[in-house]
Amino acid sequence: MNIIFLTLGLSIAIALVFLSAFIWATKKGQYDDLTTPSERMLLDDYEIKEIKKDDKEEKVK
Amino acid sequence: MKHTTASSHRISRDLIEATHCLHCGEGLTLSNRVLSNGNYFCCSGCSSVFELLNTLGLNDFYKIKEEQNIDKIGRPIDPESTEEYGYLDQDNFINQYTSVEYPLSMNFYIEGIHCGACLWLLERIPDYSPYIESVCLNMSTNIASVQFNENKKFSSFPDLVKRFGYKAHPLKVEEEGQKLKKQENQKSLIRISVAAVCAGNIMLLSAAIYSGAEGIFAEQFGLLNLLLTLPVVTYCALPFYKSVVSSIRAKRVTVDIPIVFVILVGFLLSFYNFLRGNDQVYFDSVTAFVFLLLASRYFLKSIQDRISNKEPASRSLFSQNKILIWDNRNKQFFLEPLDDLRSGQRVKINNGDRIPVDGKLLSPRAELNLSVLTGENIPQTLLKNDLIYAGSILNSDQATIEVTNTGSSTRIGKLLDEVERNYKSKISSSTYSDKFATIFTLAVGITALISFVIISKVLDPSAALNRVMAFVLIACPCAFVFALPLTFGLSLNKAVEKGILVKSSKIFEKIPHIKNIFFDKTGTLTNGVYRILKWDAQALSKDDKASILAIEKKSNHPIARAIVSRISEPNMILPNVIDFKHIYTKGVSANVNGNVYEILSDKNIDNTNEINEIITTKIIIKKDGQTISELYLGDSLKEDAKYVVNLLQKKDCKVHILSGDNENNVKNTALKLGIGERDIYWGKTPEEKAQIINDSQNTLMVGDGLNDTSAFSSADVGVSVQGSVEESLKVSDTYILNNSLINVVDLLEYGAIARDSIKRNTRFSVAYNVVAGTLALFGYINPLMAAVLMPLSSILLIGSSLYGHNKLNIRRKTP
Numbered sequence: 001m002n003i004i005f006l007t008l009g010l011s012i013a014i015a016l017v018f019l020s021a022f023i024w025a026t027k028k029g030q031y032d033d034l035t036t037p038s039e040r041m042l043l044d045d046y047e048i049k050e051i052k053k054d055d056k057e058e059k060v061k
Numbered sequence: 062m063k064h065t066t067a068s069s070h071r072i073s074r075d076l077i078e079a080t081h082c083l084h085c086g087e088g089l090t091l092s093n094r095v096l097s098n099g100n101y102f103c104c105s106g107c108s109s110v111f112e113l114l115n116t117l118g119l120n121d122f123y124k125i126k127e128e129q130n131i132d133k134i135g136r137p138i139d140p141e142s143t144e145e146y147g148y149l150d151q152d153n154f155i156n157q158y159t160s161v162e163y164p165l166s167m168n169f170y171i172e173g174i175h176c177g178a179c180l181w182l183l184e185r186i187p188d189y190s191p192y193i194e195s196v197c198l199n200m201s202t203n204i205a206s207v208q209f210n211e212n213k214k215f216s217s218f219p220d221l222v223k224r225f226g227y228k229a230h231p232l233k234v235e236e237e238g239q240k241l242k243k244q245e246n247q248k249s250l251i252r253i254s255v256a257a258v259c260a261g262n263i264m265l266l267s268a269a270i271y272s273g274a275e276g277i278f279a280e281q282f283g284l285l286n287l288l289l290t291l292p293v294v295t296y297c298a299l300p301f302y303k304s305v306v307s308s309i310r311a312k313r314v315t316v317d318i319p320i321v322f323v324i325l326v327g328f329l330l331s332f333y334n335f336l337r338g339n340d341q342v343y344f345d346s347v348t349a350f351v352f353l354l355l356a357s358r359y360f361l362k363s364i365q366d367r368i369s370n371k372e373p374a375s376r377s378l379f380s381q382n383k384i385l386i387w388d389n390r391n392k393q394f395f396l397e398p399l400d401d402l403r404s405g406q407r408v409k410i411n412n413g414d415r416i417p418v419d420g421k422l423l424s425p426r427a428e429l430n431l432s433v434l435t436g437e438n439i440p441q442t443l444l445k446n447d448l449i450y451a452g453s454i455l456n457s458d459q460a461t462i463e464v465t466n467t468g469s470s471t472r473i474g475k476l477l478d479e480v481e482r483n484y485k486s487k488i489s490s491s492t493y494s495d496k497f498a499t500i501f502t503l504a505v506g507i508t509a510l511i512s513f514v515i516i517s518k519v520l521d522p523s524a525a526l527n528r529v530m531a532f533v534l535i536a537c538p539c540a541f542v543f544a545l546p547l548t549f550g551l552s553l554n555k556a557v558e559k560g561i562l563v564k565s566s567k568i569f570e571k572i573p574h575i576k577n578i579f580f581d582k583t584g585t586l587t588n589g590v591y592r593i594l595k596w597d598a599q600a601l602s603k604d605d606k607a608s609i610l611a612i613e614k615k616s617n618h619p620i621a622r623a624i625v626s627r628i629s630e631p632n633m634i635l636p637n638v639i640d641f642k643h644i645y646t647k648g649v650s651a652n653v654n655g656n657v658y659e660i661l662s663d664k665n666i667d668n669t670n671e672i673n674e675i676i677t678t679k680i681i682i683k684k685d686g687q688t689i690s691e692l693y694l695g696d697s698l699k700e701d702a703k704y705v706v707n708l709l710q711k712k713d714c715k716v717h718i719l720s721g722d723n724e725n726n727v728k729n730t731a732l733k734l735g736i737g738e739r740d741i742y743w744g745k746t747p748e749e750k751a752q753i754i755n756d757s758q759n760t761l762m763v764g765d766g767l768n769d770t771s772a773f774s775s776a777d778v779g780v781s782v783q784g785s786v787e788e789s790l791k792v793s794d795t796y797i798l799n800n801s802l803i804n805v806v807d808l809l810e811y812g813a814i815a816r817d818s819i820k821r822n823t824r825f826s827v828a829y830n831v832v833a834g835t836l837a838l839f840g841y842i843n844p845l846m847a848a849v850l851m852p853l854s855s856i857l858l859i860g861s862s863l864y865g866h867n868k869l870n871i872r873r874k875t876p
C-alpha cells in the first residue's frame with residue numbers, strides 16, 4: 001500500500017495545478033464581472049441589418 | 062397576460078388605440094401620447110431614439126427586448142441636454158481620462174442601462190462607428206471600457222450614447238478607489254480558493270485517519286494535514302488578525318475576536334498534540350471554519366458592493382469636471398479641467414450649471430438655487446461681492462466668480478468630509494452581535510481556564526488540555542459568526558429588490574432600535590414640485606398661451622417649469638421672445654409680437670383647506686399692463702404620506718417634522734398628517750436641524766438628498782428619498798429608489814425581521830454550545846465528532862437564516 005504516497009503526492013500536485021489556474025484566472029480579471037457575460041451569451045444571434053456604409057457614417061457623425 | 066410592446070402595437074393598429082410606448086414600454090394615457098410616423102410613443106425622446114435605431118438598422122434591439130420579456134425600460138435620459146463633450150478631445154483633458162499604458166482607451170459610467178438589449182446596443186457601436194474600436198460594458202458597475210482608434214475622437218462615444226437615450230459620464234484615470242476594489246475582490250477570491258483546496262484535502266486525509274489508518278500512514282497524513290493547515294491559518298486568516306489588532310487598538314469589541322481566538326487555540330493546541338504524537342488534532346475543523354467564514358463574508362460584501370456600485374466612481378460630488386477659466390494673457394475664457402483650478406482665478410459659470418467652487422461674485426447680480434446648503438428650493442438673488450458657495454445652481458444667465466476655495470476645502474467639501482468621518486464611526490461602533498460574540502468568548506475563555514485547572518487535578522494535565530481544547534472549539538459561537546453575514550446579506554438583498562439601498566449591514570443593525578423619526582417636509586412628505594393648483598388656462602387665447610409658454614421656457618425657476626408643463630402641447634409653434642428680463646424676486650417679463658407680457662408673483666395669499674394641498678404662491682399674468690390671468694401654485698402632500706405616518710406611529714415611533722419652511726406651512730402639513738404640534742420644528746437652518754437630531758436619541762432622518770446632509774450624518778440612520786442615487790448615497794446611509802415613503806415602513810420591518818432572525822440564531826447557539834461544551838468537558842468530544850458537529854450546527858443556522866429570509870416576503874394591503 002505504499003503506492004498511496006505516490007498517489008497522494010500526485011493528487012496534491014494536481015490540486016495545486018488547478019489552484020494556480022484559478023489564481024491566474026482571477027488575477028487576469030476573469031472573475032471581476034460575473035453578471036455581464038451571462039447576458040452577453042444570449043445575444044449572439046442578432047446581426048445588424050445591412051445598410052449602405054456611407055449612410056450610417058453620416059448619421060453617426 | 063403579458064403584453065410585449067410589439068404585440069400591443071399590432072393589436073393597437075387595429076383598434077387605433079396604442080396602449081404602450083413602442084420604445085420604452087411605458088403605459089400611454091390620452092395626455093402623454095406622441096404620434097410619429099404612425100407609431101405611438103410616450104415622449105419625443107422615445108420617438109427620436111426609435112427613429113435613430115431604425116436608421117442605423119438596429120431594430121433588433123426591440124426583438125431582443127421581446128425575447129428577454131422586458132416590458133419596460135426607462136425613459137431616455139435628458140435627450141434634449143445640451144451637454145457638450147468636445148472637451149474630451151482637447152489635449153489638456155485627455156491625460157486625465159486616459160492612462161499612459163492605454164492611451165486610446167477611456168472609461169465611462171453609463172446611466173440608463175437596464176437590460177440585455179441595452180448591452181447589445183452599446184457593444185454593437187464599433188460595428189458602425191468610424192472612431193470606436195471596441196466597447197465592453199460591465200453591467201454590475203455600469204462602467205463601459207471603450208477603445209478608440211487613432212482619430213482620438215473621444216467625444217464620439219458620449220455623443221452617440223446620448224442620442225440612444227443614455228448618459229455617459231467620463232471617468233478619470235486615477236480613480237484609485239475602483240482599482241483597489243478590484244484588487245481586494247481578487248485577493249478575497251484567492252483566499253477562499255486556497256482555504257477551500259486545503260480544507261477539502263485535509264478532510265480527505267482526516268477521513269482516512271478516522272477510518273482507522275495507522276502507523277506510518279497516520280503519521281504522514283497527519284504531517285500533510287499540518288502542512289495544508291499552515292497557509293490557511295496564516296495567509297487566509299490574515300484579514301481577521303488585522304481586524305482584531307485594529308479593534309484592540311481602538312478598544313472596541315468586534316465579532317472577529319472570538320474567530321481569532323478559535324483559530325489560534327485550535328491550531329496551536331493541535332500542533333502541540335501533533336508533536337506529542339497525539340491524535341487530538343483538529344486541523345480539519347479549523348480550516349473548514351476559516352473557509353466557511355471567508356465565503357459568507359464574501360457573499361455579504363458582494364451584496365454591499367452591488368449597492369454602492371450604483372454610484373459612479375467619481376470622487377467629486379459634481380459630475381462636472383471642466384470649467385471656463387479666464388486667461389489674462391489672451392483676454393479670453395478657456396475650457397480647462399476642474400482640477401487645474403487655483404484660488405484667485407476667475408471663472409465663468411453658465412445657466413443651469415452647478416457651481417463647483419466657493420468664491421466671490423464678480424457679476425452685478427446672479428440668481429442662485431441654494432438648496433444644497435439652505436434647503437430652500439426657491440432661488441435667491443445675490444449681488445456683486447457676495448459670497449457664493451459650491452453646490453449652488455445658477456438660474457440666471459451667466460456669472461463670473463473669483464475663486465476662493467476649490468474641491469474639498471469648499472464649504473460643501475468640508476461638509477462631505479465630515480459626513481464621511483461620521484459614517485466611518487457609525488459603522489465601526491460595536492453592535493449587538495459584536496457584543497454578544499465577545500461576551501460569549503469571555504465566558505468560554507474563563508470556563509476553559511477554570512475547567513483546565515479542575516480537570517488537571519481530577520485527571521491529568523494532558524487530558525485536561527485535550528478536553529479544554531475540544532470545549533473551546535465546540536463552544537465558541539462560530540456558526541453564529543458566519544450565519545450573521547448570511548442573514549444580513551439576504552436582508553440587504555431583499556431590501557434592494559424593493560428599491561431600498563442600505564449602504565452597510567451595520568446600519569441595518571441599528572434599525573430595530575429606532576424610536577424617533579424625523580421627516581423633512583419639502584420634497585419628502587410633499588412632492589416638492591411647484592404644482593399648479595388652480596388656473597383657468599383655457600380662458601387664455603391661443604396666442605397668449607404660446608407667448609407665455611415661449612417666455613417661461615427661458616427660465617429655470619421651478620415656477621416656470623410648472624407653467625411650461627401645464628400649458629405645453631406637442632407641435633406648438635412658439636413665437637419669438639424679445640427683451641427677456643428676469644425681474645429679481647418678482648418674476649419675468651418679455652416682449653412678444655409687440656405685446657409686453659409680465660408674469661409676476663404675489664405673496665398675498667390665503668390657504669385653502671383642501672386635502673393634500675398647500676398653496677404657497679399666486680402668479681399674476683399681465684399683458685400690456687392689464688391682468689389677463691391668475692394662477693395658484695403650491696405643493697401637495699405625497700399620496701401615501703398620511704398612511705405612512707399612521708403606520709409609523711402605530712409602531713411605537715415618534716414622528717417629527719423638521720423643516721426650513723415657515724410656521725404656517727409646517728403647521729398646516731402637520732395637521733393634515735396627524736402629527737402633534739409638540740413634534741414639529743419650522744424655520745430651521747440645516748445646522749439647527751442637525752442639532753435637534755443630535756439632542757434626540759435613536760433617530761432616523763428621512764429627507765431628500767443634498768438638502769439635509771448634516772441632519773443625515775447626525776442621525777443614527779439617514780434615509781434619502783429623492784435626488785440622484787450617487788449624490789444621496791454620499792450623504793446618507795440609505796436611499797429609497799422609488800420615492801415612495803411606504804418603503805420607510807418596509808425598512809423598519811426588514812430590520813426587525815433580521816433582528817428576530819439573529820435573536821433566534823443566538824438562542825440556538827447558546828443552547829447548542831452549552832450542551833456540546835458540557836459534553837466536551839466530560840470527554841465525549843473527539844476530533845471526529847467535532848468535524849461532524851460543526852457542519853451540522855452550521856447547516857442548522859444557515860437554514861434558520863433562510864427561514865428568516867422567507868419571512869421578508871411580506872404583503873401589505875395598500876391604503
